[in-house]
Amino acid sequence: MAATWIARAQQLTAQARHRLEVEEEFDEYAEEFEEHLVTVLDYKLPEILATKLAHHASLESEHLAQPRRVVDLGCGTGLCGRAIRRLLGESVELIGVDLSACMLARAKEDGAYDALFQRDLLAHLERHERAEAVDVLLAADVLIYVEHLEKVFREAHRVLKRGGWFLFSTELALDTEVTEGRVVRESGRIAHSRGYIEALASEHSLAVLEAETIPLRIEDDVPLPGDCYVLQRDMAKDLRDRDA
Ligand SMILES: C[S@@+](CC[C@H](N)C(=O)[O-])C[C@H]1O[C@@H](n2cnc3c(N)ncnc32)[C@H](O)[C@@H]1O
Numbered sequence: 019m020a021a022t023w024i025a026r027a028q029q030l031t032a033q034a035r036h037r038l039e040v041e042e043e044f045d046e047y048a049e050e051f052e053e054h055l056v057t058v059l060d061y062k063l064p065e066i067l068a069t070k071l072a073h074h075a076s077l078e079s080e081h082l083a084q085p086r087r088v089v090d091l092g093c094g095t096g097l098c099g100r101a102i103r104r105l106l107g108e109s110v111e112l113i114g115v116d117l118s119a120c121m122l123a124r125a126k127e128d129g130a131y132d133a134l135f136q137r138d139l140l141a142h143l144e145r146h147e148r149a150e151a152v153d154v155l156l157a158a159d160v161l162i163y164v165e166h167l168e169k170v171f172r173e174a175h176r177v178l179k180r181g182g183w184f185l186f187s188t189e190l191a192l193d194t195e196v197t198e199g200r201v202v203r204e205s206g207r208i209a210h211s212r213g214y215i216e217a218l219a220s221e222h223s224l225a226v227l228e229a230e231t232i233p234l235r236i237e238d239d240v241p242l243p244g245d246c247y248v249l250q251r252d253m254a255k256d257l258r259d260r261d262a
Pocket of ligand 1: 040063091095097098115116117118138157158
């Protein structure tokens, strides 16, 4: 019992240390982040995710076609927020969450978000989002800092409305190179395999509408491949589970 408790305490300490390191890294990077990422590293994920959302929303009936609440996890300086505003206009409530105060300060400058919170993304979902209240969850280039995605998926299912979407990216990992679905790269970032993501999605009644491999950004002069996902809270499976 004591050994389990000590192991859990060590795991929590390691997670807290990791979050602090990420926060410090992005506080330092915040000033040059956008210019560097977009101009030099050719980062287009916010537009890609917004285009995918527009496509899937256009196929839906009226109440889903007009998302009302969008939560941008790891919003950074707000590139996704601006892409979402361009797509959905002023009627949508847009929430941004990030660990880094300096990234959030940049996001605040152009006013795309209705509210911004300096928090860990999982803590935000667990403690600050009501069940079935979110139409769209975004996590662009951020789950690469989160090793275990089980709780993120559990929360995604809990907070999304039926039919709501979860759009995110991962760095590419082959099923053959991962242990328990993930591998920590030399960069310190985490790559998650498609098999792992699909298994989590299935476990949490999230249908995989799209999984596409794309160049995420330039790294060491070559495009870094990643997977871009569109998941939808699966209404049919929810109903089957309820009636079982
Ligand atoms: C590569 S940037 C991407 C920012 C933004 N999503 C975009 O596409 O421009 C990753 C962001 O995720 C944030 N981040 C990393 N881990 C996080 C966590 N556990 N909770 C909240 N934010 C996190 C970082 O502070 C950083 O701003």
